[in-house]
Amino acid sequence: MPVRPTLDDDQRRARLARRHRLAPGTAADRAEQVVDDLVAVHGTDPATVFLAVAARLTAPGTADTERALYADGTVLRRHGMRKTLFVVPADLAPALYASTTAKAAAAERTRLLKDFAASGRDAAWTAAAEAAVLDALSGAPDGLTGSQLGELVPQLRESIDYGVGTSYQAAQPVGMRLLRLLGMEGAMVRRRPLGGWTSSRHRWVPGPPVPAAPSAAERAAAQAELAARWLASYGPATEDDLAWWTGWGRREVRAALAACAVTEVELADGGTGFALPDDLDPLPTPAPWAALLPALDPTAMGWKHRDWYLSPEHRPELVDRSGNLGPTVWWNGRVIGGWAQRPDGEVVFDLLADPGHEARRAVTAKAETLRTTLDDTRVTPRFRTPLERRLAA
Structure with a gap:
């Protein structure tokens, strides 16, 4: 039996650093480069998108992400994996x-109609409400918020049990359900928000x-394409990792991996990982x-099995009850602490392990850069973790 190639934790961290544009010399000039390399950036919390990209730009800031999202449309907000909103x-x-x-939108429509x-x-009532929403949008070239649509389409202000x-x-607003469905299906899309x-x-x-x-056949081909894009940025990874990240069933994951002609590799814990066949050569350290990365950053959230970059003993401080990671501090491919912004704008951090003087100095410099990026903006993560709450107070 041929021996499987080994890609240990050091190699995984080297790939993470380079491919996620966190290593020195890998920062990007434009937001599109960052989003492309990360494949998808969590968009549930709007701040995540801007801070995740800013952390990887040669000139950290938010203006270039606004350009890409709202002026050029080269990156888009879309519902995707696990029915979550992403920028892709x-x-x-x-x-x-x-x-x-x-598939997720079809299931959501079935539940909504029921x-x-x-x-x-009934279905006719729902179709009429949808038509009224799209008609209202067609007469508003600058777009309408959900509240503004509610004023124009009275059906959205109704509620269901x-x-x-x-x-x-519980009582649910019709507007919440219907607008979400139309957004998932792509009949309407998000543009520039009110405010910052x-x-x-x-x-x-x-x-x-x-x-x-x-x-x-089209679904299978698209799954193979997405799996290949993900493995190029996040591989080697396990079957569990890809299933968790995509939300696909196990059979779909295995079919997508087979379509990518992946190579099995040995991971540090003895488990089986998968890498693209042309991605087996070691990378230099x-x-x-x-890095100071925001809550829900795609690097922190990229894998189900995280022991190789996140110590299990640190999880209670950095992960919320649903498994979402809060703001994290990184040193050489490992999460070593968390950060928060206080009401006066100060960016503060707490290191859960002593990484040494060089690391502390580098983390402090990143905190100062982040403080400049935030300027007068105050950021509170949508999903808060114990450490973030404590630091913010």
Whole structure:
């Protein structure tokens, strides 16, 4: 039996540093380069997108991400993996939709129609409400917020009873459900928000024509494309990692890996990892590096199995109850602490292990750069962790 190549934790950290543009000399000039290399940047918390990109630019700031998102449209906000909102390269959007979003949106539409029908609103009522929303948007070239749409489309202000007879029964606004569905399907898309770059009050505009539901073959091809893009940035990785990141079923993950002609590799813990066949040569260890990355940063959230860069003993401080990572401090490919912004704007950090004088000096310099980037903006993560709460106070 042939011996599997070995890619140990040092190699994984070397790849992470270089491919996620965190090692010295790898910073990007433009936001598109960062988003392309990260494949997808969590967009649930608007601040994540801007701070994740800024941490990897030669001239840290938020203006270039605003340009890419709102002026040039070279990166797009789309629902994708695990039904979560991401910012992705524009050229990846079709594969994202065919591989992941279309199936999730179809399931969401089925649930919405069922819930609306249970409240006395049949499919015709829902179709009329959708048409009213899109008609309102067609007459607003600068876009409309959800609140503004509610003023123009009275159906959105109605509510339904969700989970009747269960412990989680609650009233849900029609607008919340319907606008989310139309956003998932791509019938309407988010544009520049009201307020600054941390605002989630986005203006909606009509989207491009919604593509037809992909065939099984089209879905499989798109999944292979997305898996290959992800492995090029995050490999080697396990089957579990890809299943967690994409939200696909195990059979879909295995088919996508087979379509990529991946090579099995031995990981440091003895487990089986997968890498693209032309990605087996070792990379040199980068020069020492530090980074302050935001909550939900794609590097911190890139894998299900994280022991090779996040010590299990640090997780209670840095991870919330749902498994979301808060703001993290990195040194040479490992998470060594967390950071927060205080009400007066100061960026403070706490190191959970002593990394030495060189690391402390580098982390302090990164904190000062981040403070300059934030300027007068105040950032509070949407998903807060114990360490972040304590530091912010």
